[in-house]
Amino acid sequence: MAEMIQTDVLIVGAGLAGLNAARILNAEGIHAVLVDKGRSVGGRMATRRIGGGLADHGAQFFTVRDPEFQTMLDGWLADGLAFEWSRGWSDGSLAETRDGHSRYAIRGGMNALAKHLAQGLDVRVNFKVEAVAHVDNVWRITAEGGGLAHARAVLLTPPVPQSLALLDSGRVALSEADRRALEAIKYEPCLTAMIVVDGDVRLPAPGAIQRPEAPLSWISDNRRKGISDVLVLTAQASAVYSQQLWERTDSEIASALQVDLLPIIGEQSRIVEMEIKRWRYAQVTSTYRARFLMAEGQPNLVFAGDAFGGPRVEGAVLSGLAAGRALAAALR
Numbered sequence: 001m002a003e004m005i006q007t008d009v010l011i012v013g014a015g016l017a018g019l020n021a022a023r024i025l026n027a028e029g030i031h032a033v034l035v036d037k038g039r040s041v042g043g044r045m046a047t048r049r050i051g052g053g054l055a056d057h058g059a060q061f062f063t064v065r066d067p068e069f070q071t072m073l074d075g076w077l078a079d080g081l082a083f084e085w086s087r088g089w090s091d092g093s094l095a096e097t098r099d100g101h102s103r104y105a106i107r108g109g110m111n112a113l114a115k116h117l118a119q120g121l122d123v124r125v126n127f128k129v130e131a132v133a134h135v136d137n138v139w140r141i142t143a144e145g146g147g148l149a150h151a152r153a154v155l156l157t158p159p160v161p162q163s164l165a166l167l168d169s170g171r172v173a174l175s176e177a178d179r180r181a182l183e184a185i186k187y188e189p190c191l192t193a194m195i196v197v198d199g200d201v202r203l204p205a206p207g208a209i210q211r212p213e214a215p216l217s218w219i220s221d222n223r224r225k226g227i228s229d230v231l232v233l234t235a236q237a238s239a240v241y242s243q244q245l246w247e248r249t250d251s252e253i254a255s256a257l258q259v260d261l262l263p264i265i266g267e268q269s270r271i272v273e274m275e276i277k278r279w280r281y282a283q284v285t286s287t288y289r290a291r292f293l294m295a296e297g298q299p300n301l302v303f304a305g306d307a308f309g310g311p312r313v314e315g316a317v318l319s320g321l322a323a324g325r326a327l328a329a330a331l332r
């Protein structure tokens with residue numbers, strides 16, 4: 001049966017931004033419901049089962065700059081949820097490329113952090129929003145399959161072009177300044193391959209290389225990362241290479257990437273299985289100047305996500321926290 005939701009705040013997107021906003025609102029006693037089109041929470045904090053193992057196929061690791069995020073991380077480290085994976089990456093050459101800054105990862109895969117944050121929250125998955133409208137002073141959110149939600153406030157956390165499309169479908173008119181600022185936010189795509197290998201691979205410690213200028217800009221071994229019992233590589237094509245290959249079929253992309261992987265996967269080794277994931281909005285390349293945007297002239301309509309807090313895991317978390325606080329203040 002189609003879902004009917006009535007809440008104070010409807011949060012579109014149960015990625016890191018949405019989850020952290022919901023936690024703030026819950027703590028303030030404001031009812032928030034998160035909806036996500038995916039089968040599970042996490043968004044780009046994505047981990048997939050493949051070939052009897054696991055592969056992180058979205059965010060690979062995260063860094064910390066902000067003191068509030070550091071405090072959150074300290075808790076996850078103490079609980080054994082997060083671990084320091086590395087202090088920099090080799091580019092595959094003999095050159096020393098470590099910069100000494102800690103890179104953290106999550107035990108059981110990056111998605112486990114989203115699952116942890118979702119505990120105790122009201123989350124509805126498989127809920128694909130089609131339109132966000134404002135009717136009779138109430139936000140009216142309609143979803144594929146007839147799902148419907150009514151809310152006093154809406155927080156939009158999908159990649160911004162997708163959020164704008166939802167408002168356009170609901171005929172919500174943004175101010176000229178807001179629309180201009182939101183349309184200026186840009187993203188790059190990323191084609192990601194998950195590859196199950198029988199045998200060995202040539203990757204320097206700690207089992208990953210990062211080469212921004214190469215066609216495959218990131219290659220990592222999820223087994224050496226400690227999240228998979230079997231050898232599964234994650235390989236990410238650079239933005240330029242992703243754009244070049246984007247229109248090809250998955251099997252054509254897999255064939256091209258196999259050639260690029262030849263120096264990594266030894267001749268004695270064999271690719272057993274390979275899956276391709278297309279991230280159209282992988283990385284934000286031009287962000288908004290503040291951690292969230294509260295729309296002008298539209299009551300309690302807020303935008304958040306990594307496009308606002310910074311193009312990384314930490315940015316999404318900080319944006320969600322800031323948006324949650326702003327909405328709590330507005331609704332009190």
Ligand SMILES: Cc1cc2nc3c(=O)[nH]c(=O)nc-3n(C[C@H](O)[C@H](O)[C@H](O)COP(=O)(O)OP(=O)(O)OC[C@H]3O[C@@H](n4cnc5c(N)ncnc54)[C@H](O)[C@@H]3O)c2cc1C
Binds near residue numbers: 037159192312
């Ligand atoms: C391949 C890749 C590698 C990355 N590597 C790193 C890294 O190593 N380190 C790092 O710090 N960051 C990395 N990032 C970036 C990081 O993953 C993101 O910055 C962060 O996860 C974004 O969180 P978010 O909540 O803003 O957005 P998202 O995680 O994208 O969440 C948005 C949610 O909205 C949902 N949604 C969208 N449309 C609808 C709809 N119509 N109805 C319902 N739900 C909808 C989506 O399903 C999604 O769950 C990487 C990203 C990718 C894709």
